[in-house]
Amino acid sequence: MAEIFTISLIWSTIRLTTPLILAALGGMFSERSGVINIALEGMMLAGAFTAAAVTYAVGSPFVGLLAGMGAGMVIAAIHAVACIRYRADQVVTGTAINILMIGVPGFLSGAFFLSSGSTPQIPREQLIPWTPILIAFVSVPITWYVLYKTPFGLRLRSVGENPEAADAAGLPVTRMRYAGVLLSGILAGIGGAYLSIGQSSLFTRNMTSGRGFIALAALIFGKWRPVQTMLACLLFGLTEAVTIQMQGVVKLPSGEDIPVQFIHMVPYLLTIIVLAGFIGSSRPPKALGIPYQKER
Amino acid sequence: MLELRNITKRFGAVLANDKVSIVVEPGTIHAIVGENGAGKSTAMRIAYGFYKADEGDILVEGQVHNIKAPHDAIALGIGMVHQHFMLVDTMTVAENIVLGAEPGSAIALDLAKASVEIRRLSEEFKLAVNPSAVIEHLSVGQQQRVELMKALYRHARLLILDEPTAVLAPQEVEEFFSILRRMREQGKTVVIITHKLTEVLAISDEVTVMRDGRVVGRLQTRETNAAELARLMVGREVLLRVEKTPAKIGSSKLRVRNLSVTSRAGAKPVQDVTFDVRNGEILGIAGVEGNGQTELMEALAGLLSPSQLSGEIRIEDRDITREGARLRRELGIAHIPEDRHRRGLLLEFDLAENSILGVHYRPPIVAYASTFFDHEAIHKRASEIIEGFDVRPANPDLPARALSGGNQQKLIIGREFKVDPKLLLVSQPTRGVDIGAIEFIHRKLVDLRDSGCAVLLVSAELEEVTSLSDRLLIIHQGRIVGEVDPKVATIEEIGLLMTRGH
Numbered sequence: 001m002a003e004i005f006t007i008s009l010i011w012s013t014i015r016l017t018t019p020l021i022l023a024a025l026g027g028m029f030s031e032r033s034g035v036i037n038i039a040l041e042g043m044m045l046a047g048a049f050t051a052a053a054v055t056y057a058v059g060s061p062f063v064g065l066l067a068g069m070g071a072g073m074v075i076a077a078i079h080a081v082a083c084i085r086y087r088a089d090q091v092v093t094g095t096a097i098n099i100l101m102i103g104v105p106g107f108l109s110g111a112f113f114l115s116s117g118s119t120p121q122i123p124r125e126q127l128i129p130w131t132p133i134l135i136a137f138v139s140v141p142i143t144w145y146v147l148y149k150t151p152f153g154l155r156l157r158s159v160g161e162n163p164e165a166a167d168a169a170g171l172p173v174t175r176m177r178y179a180g181v182l183l184s185g186i187l188a189g190i191g192g193a194y195l196s197i198g199q200s201s202l203f204t205r206n207m208t209s210g211r212g213f214i215a216l217a218a219l220i221f222g223k224w225r226p227v228q229t230m231l232a233c234l235l236f237g238l239t240e241a242v243t244i245q246m247q248g249v250v251k252l253p254s255g256e257d258i259p260v261q262f263i264h265m266v267p268y269l270l271t272i273i274v275l276a277g278f279i280g281s282s283r284p285p286k287a288l289g290i291p292y293q294k295e296r
Numbered sequence: 297m298l299e300l301r302n303i304t305k306r307f308g309a310v311l312a313n314d315k316v317s318i319v320v321e322p323g324t325i326h327a328i329v330g331e332n333g334a335g336k337s338t339a340m341r342i343a344y345g346f347y348k349a350d351e352g353d354i355l356v357e358g359q360v361h362n363i364k365a366p367h368d369a370i371a372l373g374i375g376m377v378h379q380h381f382m383l384v385d386t387m388t389v390a391e392n393i394v395l396g397a398e399p400g401s402a403i404a405l406d407l408a409k410a411s412v413e414i415r416r417l418s419e420e421f422k423l424a425v426n427p428s429a430v431i432e433h434l435s436v437g438q439q440q441r442v443e444l445m446k447a448l449y450r451h452a453r454l455l456i457l458d459e460p461t462a463v464l465a466p467q468e469v470e471e472f473f474s475i476l477r478r479m480r481e482q483g484k485t486v487v488i489i490t491h492k493l494t495e496v497l498a499i500s501d502e503v504t505v506m507r508d509g510r511v512v513g514r515l516q517t518r519e520t521n522a523a524e525l526a527r528l529m530v531g532r533e534v535l536l537r538v539e540k541t542p543a544k545i546g547s548s549k550l551r552v553r554n555l556s557v558t559s560r561a562g563a564k565p566v567q568d569v570t571f572d573v574r575n576g577e578i579l580g581i582a583g584v585e586g587n588g589q590t591e592l593m594e595a596l597a598g599l600l601s602p603s604q605l606s607g608e609i610r611i612e613d614r615d616i617t618r619e620g621a622r623l624r625r626e627l628g629i630a631h632i633p634e635d636r637h638r639r640g641l642l643l644e645f646d647l648a649e650n651s652i653l654g655v656h657y658r659p660p661i662v663a664y665a666s667t668f669f670d671h672e673a674i675h676k677r678a679s680e681i682i683e684g685f686d687v688r689p690a691n692p693d694l695p696a697r698a699l700s701g702g703n704q705q706k707l708i709i710g711r712e713f714k715v716d717p718k719l720l721l722v723s724q725p726t727r728g729v730d731i732g733a734i735e736f737i738h739r740k741l742v743d744l745r746d747s748g749c750a751v752l753l754v755s756a757e758l759e760e761v762t763s764l765s766d767r768l769l770i771i772h773q774g775r776i777v778g779e780v781d782p783k784v785a786t787i788e789e790i791g792l793l794m795t796r797g798h
Contacts, residue, residue: 151398151405158384158395165382168346169396169446170367286385294346 009241014133015199017237019044019191019208021136023215024222024229025143026187030076031224032147033180034160034287038094039079040188041212042101046071047192049105052119052203053112061128065193072189073182075101080181084174087291102206109203117205119196127201132194137230139187144226156180160285163292173292188212210268217271223282232274240267297322297454297485298343298374303352305338312338313349314509320454320502322357325476325486327496327517330506330529331730332700336489337379339506340456344376345369356454370397375447376456381439383431389442390414390427393449410449417448421478436463437472444475454485461495462728465584466758466791473499491529491731493522493536494759505529530732540742543766546575548612549719549750550596555607557591557600557774565591567774568607573719578741578751580765580782582758584794588774589754590634593723596752597631598624599639611719625654628718632708632725634754640708641696648678648692651711677714685710686736702729709737713744720744723754738764758787772797 023040030037050071055064079097082088106117113120147153158166159176167173191211196203214236222229243266252258298320305313313335320326328336342349345363353360356372363369369376383392390410399413400406411427418425423441431439440460447455457476461469476486476499490496496503497517505513505528513528526534550573557566565588573579583589594600596609598621609617611627633639641650652661652674661677663670678692685706687699696704705725712720725741726734741764745751755761762768762782770778770793777797780790792798 149405150403151400152402154387154391154395154398154405158387158391161384161386162382164380165384165392166395168366168376168378168382170365170370171396283386 006245009238009245012241012244013234013238015237016240017233018133018136018198019194019211020215020218020233020236021140021230022132022191022194023188023212024219024233025136025139025226026072026184026191027216027219028143028147028184028224028226028229029156029180029187030184031180031219031288032160032285033156033177034163034285034290034292035080035083035177035181036090036094036289037079037181037184038091038216039075039097039212040184040215041208041210042094042097043072043075043079043185043188044192044195044208044212045101045105045206046075047189048196048207049108049119049192049203050189051193052122052196053108055126055197056120056122059126061122061126061197062131064197065128065131065190068193068197069186069189072185072187072192074185076181076185076188079185080178083291084177084181087293090289090291098212105203106205119203122197122201124201127197129198132190132198135190136194140226140230147226152179157285159292160287163287163290167292167294173294177292188215191215214267214271217275220282220284221274224285235274236267236270239270243267297357298487299355299358300339300343301353301355303339303342303349303354305335305342305347305349311509313342315352316506316509316511318504318511319514320485320487322485323480323483324501325480325488325499327500327503328487328489328506329491329493329496329503329525331491331732332702332728333508334506334529335509336506337458338509340376340458340487340489343369344374344456346376367396370450370452373451373453374456375450375452375454377440377443377447377458377460379458379462381436381443383439383442385430385432387431388427389425389429389431389434389445392431392442393427393446395446397450413449414445417445421448421475421482423448423475437465437468440464440472441475452484454487455479456487456489458489459491460488461490461492465756465795466787467795469495493525493731496525497522507531526731530730532732534731535735536731538738538742538763540764541746543577543745544748545577545766546748548572548574550752551608551610551612552596553608553610555592555595555605555609557588557595558604558606559591560604565774566595569771569774569776570607571769571776573750573752575718575750576745576748577766578745578753578764580761580768581752581754581771582761582768582790582794583754583756583771585756587771587794589723589771591774592771593631593634593721593752593754596721597621597629597633625715628716630712630715630717630720632712632720632722634723634727636701636704636708641704643697644695646693646695647682647687647699647707648674650696650707651678651681651692651714653711655715681707681710681714685713685740701727702733705729705737706733709740713740717744717749719750719752721752724756725753726755726757726760734760758790762787762790770794 023044027037027040047068051064051068054067055061079093082093083090109115109117109119155171155176159173163173195207218232218236219229222232243263246263247260300316300318303313303316316339330336341347343354345366345368354363390407394410398405399409414427425441425445500517503515503517552571555569559565595605602618616624655661660673675692682690687703687706725737765782768780768782769776778793
């Protein structure tokens with residue numbers, strides 16, 4: 001066991017938590033405004049692919065990062081227009097976006113790089129392993145401040161809890177919701193960009209592998225509050241880090257290795273257990289998932 | 297102060313406001329009365345920018361203004377307190393009050409400054425509110441004060457109040473009225489939308505009466521009376537008092553002995569309650585809402601788990617404490633629940649389907665080898681109820697949702713009367729029901745009593761429960777704290793028992 005709990009485990013945890021925090025905080029802005037954001041996964045994929053492709057083409061990871069944010073925002077805009085303007089079902093729209101974003105990067109990489117789903121390798125000196133980590137952990141107190149200490153945050157929360165009340169108070173409900181969803185795209189985009197140009201050095205097909213959903217679970221587990229959500233993300237990040245270290249180390253009583261596929265299941269199992277056990281005590285924003293329609 | 301000029305508003309095919317003109321003089325309390333659906337709220341929501349009028353002008357202090365959204369109305373000094381409060385439950389009083397008009401800069405909310413201003417307004421208008429309390433922990437009366445503060449904080453000079461007393465206990469209403477009078481003294485103008493005539497006469501200076509989307513009268517309050525207002529509202533003479541002969545009381549039908557209810561959360565909403573209801577009488581239970589009436593009625597109707605009950609419920613000699621709702625119904629118990637949307641109707645189902653609830657499993661509804669519905673029988677039953685209880689529109693294929701509250705209530709009452717009950721449990725029979733329909737429902741209840749049925753009546757309306765009941769029990773914090781003769785007891789006497797328990 002001592003082989004598992006080392007300093008490198010801490011670093012590994014931080015690296016694995018970073019994309020979760022970014023996506024979960026993004027989800028927080030969207031869901032606090034009343035729009036379910038199951039599309040975090042798709043927004044991360046858009047961010048990851050675009051950041052890698054642009055960094056490869058331009059040679060600057062910061063331009064790549066900005067492009068990743070932009071891509072996340074574009075996907076968020078699709079979600080926002082469908083959910084807010086056209087009052088589509090938010091879960092269905094989000095699911096559609098996720099499915100779409102499994103296909104689109106593959107298609108574009110085929111067109112640009114003649115590959116089947118991945119971008120070319122990016123040289124080591126063009127990666128940004130630290131900036132997104134910094135952004136993620138600094139975003140937690142900033143998000144807290146914005147939500148609870150600024151008029152914008154008060155308005156955003158009111159729109160997610162009781163849009164009629166916000167409307168009666170003279171607030172532009174739909175504009176607040178657009179702001180929430182677009183912010184979620186930007187943050188999820190950074191989270192995705194970190195995967196491709198921070199943690200690794202290229203985009204590979206479906207490289208988020210469910211992190212958007214785990215972030216969503218962390219958001220629920222963290223009761224839609226910034227600090228608790230960060231702690232939930234750290235828990236999921238730690239679990240993933242431990243499972244990586246466990247590979248080849250922890251053995252069955254018979255002395256055989258545990259098949260790696262089983263070890264990979266652990267973070268997802270934990271997600272299910274946590275949600276099944278704690279979701280009841282977590283209270284979502286009251287108007288979450290309900291489109292707002294003004295009577296006219 | 298405010299003038300609506302020839303306002304017309306359609307919702308689809310429905311003409312909600314037809315050339316409505318209302319003039320509200322500054323510094324007065326102006327009542328707008330009318331039955332449900334008369335267009336009172338629509339007209340005021342237009343003034344507040346919630347709806348947009350199809351035609352007509354809104355004048356504020358003599359100037360025509362284009363009010364497109366609440367935002368514009370607020371800027372003109374108009375505040376509105378809606379029937380369903382527009383508060384964010386999870387946020388604090390101060391946060392709710394400042395929402396949309398936050399003090400401080402865009403990057404820093406200054407709630408301390410807001411609290412100072414809120415305290416100052418509290419002082420000025422004698423509105424006690426704690427700025428740091430969370431809304432969901434407040435009583436409805438306190439929440440209403442927060443709503444008033446919201447408008448005052450925005451420097452509203454005209455306050456529009458939509459059915460403000462519907463949620464208040466009698467004592468709270470008095471206190472609320474004194475707040476309104478204080479506002480008038482401070483130079484504010486108040487518009488109060490209501491359908492309670494006693495309140496119109498008690499509080500207003502002027503009154504506008506609406507019916508079917510039109511203004512049918514504008515009167516000085518001191519020159520009118522309840523009978524005249526009722527006639528204008530309904531369009532015909534209305535009997536405001538219940539007329540009944542002395543009760544011909546028979547033997548005990550329902551015997552409740554030491555009944556206590558434990559809620560799932562472990563509270564004891566009903567404690568050690570004992571009483572009888574006899575054939576041919578209406579036994580009333582008066583009390584401020586939330587004092588155990590709901591749980592008591594649910595316990596009697598068989599809607600609670602037997603494990604939550606202790607004590608004894610008997611129909612004549614049969615102990616039914618542990619029996620379920622179906623057997624109780626078969627013994628002749630009918631139940632008109634207080635919340636018609638939660639317990640009374642399936643809103644998405646049509647009237648025919650709703651009219652068979654409770655008898656849906658037995659002939660003649662079920663025929664053909666006791667397996668299939670007899671649709672002819674269902675429609676016949678529905679039509680009889682619709683006709684007998686004047687449910688409008690009289691179309692058994694409409695979903696229950698399409699009916700007004702009063703007509704939904706008439707359907708439920710008709711359904712429960714249809715089973716020839718031996719004991720009727722009825723809660724809040726006329727909540728949200730128009731005065732024309734109230735008169736009808738009251739007469740039906742008295743008729744049922746005269747036919748020998750035992751009736752147990754719970755109502756938050758003191759007027760109603762005192763005028764209908766032959767005997768009256770008062771409930772306070774889950775206990776029966778007294779029995780009075782409704783013919784001789786005064787409202788003050790009953791009110792004291794309701795609020796203090798002695």
